[in-house]
Amino acid sequence: MRILRYGARAALVDFDRIEEVLGLQAAIDGEPPDGLVELVPAARTILLRYDPDRTSFERLCDTVRQYSFTETDRSGGSEVAVPVTYDGEDLAHVAAETGFSEREVIARHTAGAYTVAFCGFAPGFGYLTGLDPALRLPRRRTPRTRVPAGSVAIADEYTAIYPNESPGGWQLLGHTSLAVWDVDRDPPQLLAPGTRVRFHEV
Incomplete structure (x- = not known):
């Protein structure tokens, strides 16, 4: 997992495989970090847009790195x-x-x-x-x-x-x-x- 600054209000999480994207997406959906405004998944990345009045890029990165996920959770959702x-x-x-x-x-x-x-x-x-x-x-x-x-x-x-x-x-x-x-x-x-x-x- 690589996390890049994406402008003043977003972070881009970069992965090697789509399964990792889905795994982190499921983890964040289950317990969103404070200040998260929007999550936008793609083929190998997830864009996390945040409110700078509620969190910072560094704090968001620390939270994302603490998520534990090993396999894609396909059990939830409609x-x-x-x-x-x-x-x-x-x-x-x-x-x-x-x-x-x-x-x-x-x-x-x-x-x-x-x-x-x-x-x-x-x-x-x-x-x-x-x-x-x-x-x-x-x-x-x-x-x-x-x-x-x-x-x-x-x-x-x-x-x-x-x-x-x-x-x-x-x-x-x-x-x-x-x-x-x-x-x-x-x-x-x-x-x-x-x-x-x-x-x-x-």
Whole structure:
């Protein structure tokens, strides 16, 4: 763990692995340090924004270093069940690249226990960890200019659901009718960091 000063009101905690990010995030969620205003997880970092009237960078660093965590806590938080129709444009390609049948790809994807590690790229776009290592493939060499909202996709060590129509280079496995981003909902984001996710075929 490396902690860097990030401006006058934040600290950036840097890790080597996403599992460490999730572990510290769970520890902080369980017992937030005094003066913490916001926690923003990413693939290998956590940004901790604090109130300088209530704490200091040095005090925050001391507190963070005292947290004890060895494994990712996936037991807390809410769980979202996502219905998926596995008809994605890249399903056959994923099967060919991994050496599995399309049915085996679907079975492995639905067997995963996923956790939203962080959000990025677009509002409501959650990066889910827990993908079967055998399904890990790189992004497409040429991104699509249009990926429909609700597309369920994989890339590298993550799986995700496109919240809105947008360009994208992930491997498309299928689609869901579940709205993961809705501005008329409070909060609009269904897949917040820490949320557990299960996919099931329809």
